[in-house]
Amino acid sequence: MVDRLPLAREKSIFGAGDVLRGLTRRGRQIEIKPRRARVMGIFSCKGGVGKTTTAANLGTLLAEKFGNGVVVVEANLSAPNLGLHLGILDAGTTIHDVLAGAAPMEKAVRVVGGSLHVVPGSVAYEGEIPLIDLKGCIEPMRSKYRLIIIDSAPGLGVEAVAAIKSCDEILVITNPEIPTIASTLRTFQAAERYRVPITGVVVNKVKGKRYEVPILEVRKTLGWPIVAVVPDDDKVRESLTAGIPVVRYASKSPAAKEFVKLAACVFERLTKARERRAKG
Ligand SMILES: Nc1ncnc2c1ncn2[C@@H]1O[C@H](COP(=O)(O)OP(=O)(O)O)[C@@H](O)[C@H]1O
Numbered sequence: 001m002v003d004r005l006p007l008a009r010e011k012s013i014f015g016a017g018d019v020l021r022g023l024t025r026r027g028r029q030i031e032i033k034p035r036r037a038r039v040m041g042i043f044s045c046k047g048g049v050g051k052t053t054t055a056a057n058l059g060t061l062l063a064e065k066f067g068n069g070v071v072v073v074e075a076n077l078s079a080p081n082l083g084l085h086l087g088i089l090d091a092g093t094t095i096h097d098v099l100a101g102a103a104p105m106e107k108a109v110r111v112v113g114g115s116l117h118v119v120p121g122s123v124a125y126e127g128e129i130p131l132i133d134l135k136g137c138i139e140p141m142r143s144k145y146r147l148i149i150i151d152s153a154p155g156l157g158v159e160a161v162a163a164i165k166s167c168d169e170i171l172v173i174t175n176p177e178i179p180t181i182a183s184t185l186r187t188f189q190a191a192e193r194y195r196v197p198i199t200g201v202v203v204n205k206v207k208g209k210r211y212e213v214p215i216l217e218v219r220k221t222l223g224w225p226i227v228a229v230v231p232d233d234d235k236v237r238e239s240l241t242a243g244i245p246v247v248r249y250a251s252k253s254p255a256a257k258e259f260v261k262l263a264a265c266v267f268e269r270l271t272k273a274r275e276r277r278a279k280g
């Protein structure tokens, strides 16, 4: 784990326009800084590497730290399964209804585990979504949350591009296998193209086998810091069947412990960023 996550070309999303100046109360100058969420996307070109697992576990842990300040949004519209990772089985209002203009975002938000807000997708949605304005749907949520986590679709199709364009930064998930690493390079190219900073790389499902690409090689090939190395752990598979993120299902399992470290790292960074803004 790196202490401070590097961000390429990070632009401040907390510009002067966010600060309402000039209000006075009892003669004193006061500032009102509206709450403004950071939008973090979870990406990988390949499917099945652990994006949704990471989104669900990171979301669960950070929601506890931030109170009701975290929402995870499904952005894999073709094969949504964020809800399944979090035990949401009912149909209800989903991100599909929101994108189709049939419901406001607030109506699609559920709360799981006491504090994590979730906007699930519909596995059975049959209508067409002509235009994916994910960014437009997410923007109004910025004033309500500290962190918005977007669980992206794999590939670089319309869905993934819509998700990437909505993000302030992206966390890239990969596995220590040559084809996955090769496709991960394409995720970096997309981030570059849309000028989205990279939080770091999570290497997931590490078995420690001889045929795997060593972590140092992964780091060298990708050229970005590895922020977590999550072992391949059957407790993760079990936890999906139970619909409970592994950090709650088996908190002492090796995978859960690594997700805890990753969440601590992200929490510290978001908190420090807020302190920096408060100072100046
Ligand atoms: N660290 C891990 N150890 C074991 N199984 C894992 C791990 N991470 C993810 N999985 C399993 O891999 C499958 C795909 O994970 P998922 O998060 O849905 O991938 P993605 O969102 O990238 O398609 C799921 O069955 C999940 O339980």
Ligand SMILES: [Mg+2]
Pocket: 051, 052, 053, 076, 081, 151, 152
């Ligand atoms: Mg997924």
